[in-house]
Amino acid sequence: MQEVYQHFRKEEQPFIDSAQSWITQAEETYTPYLTDFLDPRQQYILEMLVGKKGEIHVQFYGGYEAAERKRAIICPEYFSPAQSDFEMELTEVVYPSKFVSLTHGKILGTLIGTGMKRELFGDILSDGTRWQFLLASNIASYVHAQVTKIGKVSVRLESRTYTDLITPIDDWTIVHDTVSSLRLDTVIAAIYNISRQRAKELVSSGKVKLNWSVFERPDFELGLLDIVSIRGYGRIQIRAIEGKSKKDKWRVEFGVLYK
Template identity: 30%
Template sequence: MDKNSLVNKYARNDDEKVGFAHLFDLAERSQNRNIVTSGNFFSESESVSASAMLKEAGIDSFFYGGYENAERRCPVFLPDYYIKEDIINDPTLAEIKFLTYSVDSYFTDAALSHRDVLGSLMALGIERCTVGDIICNKGEGTIIVRETIAPFLVENLVKIGRYPVEIKSYDNLKIEKTEDFEEHFDTVASLRLDSVVASFFSLSRSTATDKITSGLVTVNGVVTVKNSALVKEGDRIALRGQGRAELEKIDGLSKKGRTRLLFKKYK
């Protein structure tokens, strides 16, 4: 299958078509010049689709976001004399930078959210594809970005929300991401995706169905449009604009014959 056919097979919209097509250019440049090449950040679902496309094309690649299990990751293409661990040890090879932000200790009530940070970046005209994961911890945190925008942000990102911040840039950082979540119990008629999505995100069954068929739901990073797909323990489900949840345990049947679920809802 040729490049255009592969792009059309795996891309879900025009933006993905452009981004996925560029991967072939990066791969060709890496091979022809015998250098490391990398691209902008992809979302989890985009990374899964792009990786499958490149695999079908017979092109070696990997996706890295600055730390293990990063959600947003960059495509990286390596010449023969490099291995993945080289990039992990030196992310600058993949043009990845780490920015830390901190609010002055005077503002003891500062609790910046992911939305606060991303909103401040967008207000500066930063493109979303140049920003990786944002890890927040009250008045401080880490922003993983493409190397090209790091100097600009160090100079110009002086406030997040209503708080003045100090920005520092690093070539590498050890990221220890802890996610806040709440555990919930519920019962569902079945383990069909539409039933589980309705439970996890407090939706009607018909609304959950519409969200799924519109391509707004991912299961383990893969967009899933089949309402009857079955969900199993450990599956991570994300609904665009609504958050993420994970099916932790299937706990048998209730007296009314409904399936009992224990799930994590991430904050």
Template identity: 30%
Template sequence: MLGDKSKYLEHIKDTDQILTMRKVLDKVEKTLITHTVEFTDFLDPYQRRLCYSFLNRFMEVNYHEEGGLEGAERKIIVIYPHYMDKSYLESYIGAIRLDGSFRFNDLNHRDYLGAILGLGIKREKIGDILVHEKYTQVILHKDIIDYVILNLKKIGKEPVKVKEIKLHEINRPSEKFKEIIRTVASLRIDSLLSAAYGISRSGSLSYIKNGRVKLNWQPIDTASYKANEGDMISVRGKGRFKLYKVLGETRKGRQRVAIKIFK
């Protein structure tokens, strides 16, 4: 019904995202043909921005996001016929709580994600993972929750109990970060990486050229790309940090910045 779908995506230059965007277009097409409600995999903010660039072209469908809690990083997009009332639609995501005798913050996000992926579940079916001091909450596609509850027995070598919880029971753990003040030559990505992690400019350039750096979840391959106050920068293998505040220019023309490095 949509004909040549490539025409809806020709403005998207990130070829790594084309397959994901085509899957979303397939959902739109099915809604248009069958008048059913469809929902996507969990998408990060960058992917959702790309989706909005073509979703708004279809007047016959409406859409909204679901992430389980306000400010969720990973969300699904629910697509439905324009004449349906959003308030009558069911939720297509759910949540589980993991409890154990160990200290949950002794493990990290990667440990919990790895354990769930080890069950054969794709990353796209998993939303935010919220690590608290005494338990962890995980947001998932609703249709895989029973499978996870039946099969997830350990996180690493530690036994764990899993139960389903209501979405309103989800709460965000307090952020753990270290704030540092640095002066940088400019707000270029390579300068900020060097300041945040104490690595050389050539080291920063290597991370960028090897595709390990994202700005607001968007892959960055140009060292001269400039960040703005509030931007989130992630480096695969090191973590993420935020350009929290730009504090002004020094007498020597450098920028003084506050950076939050998340643990």
């Protein structure tokens, strides 16, 4: 395992161990293995681990083409998963949209408040008025029964077919930039045009999430497909690392959401 670990971060070792056990199970039983929802970085790691094993492959699906969070099926080469094999359900939040508004954070907080782990929920989508989310189908009826309010707003959760999927607002801007390093604070400062000191303060005060978890290390080196959320500013994704410039700076393709 050490030779595998060296290609990834120390913090990612528990996920690597889990992923290796899923792969082994698929190889030894020669049957498909379905994971929970994975973030883009986890999908990348799993794809690298499966690699070119020959006898098994991995497929991802998150409910729609541009989904961030996806479930994976690790399966023998002969098996070609159907959408239904990913066992997820689309849910709409029905609420008095003329009078109140909802936010991604409030919806996610309420869903986690049901006692279900984050990995059982996929993307949360909005077209500006309507809100929908994906979740593992085996917890759908429980979550629907539990959630009657989001904050102070009375809501009802209803299952939808995939033909009812809203087109989410996609405000991602593609930015090609050079940065002196891939440190978390350096990237935040460069993208949002703020000082390194200000970026450090945002990280150390708990206002930054890396791959959906609060992260307080400004010197942390970002990697491919990491997603950084900065309260009050927006989100950054490392889309591609394109190598070094003549001035020894990293050339990076970022996806940026401006608040």
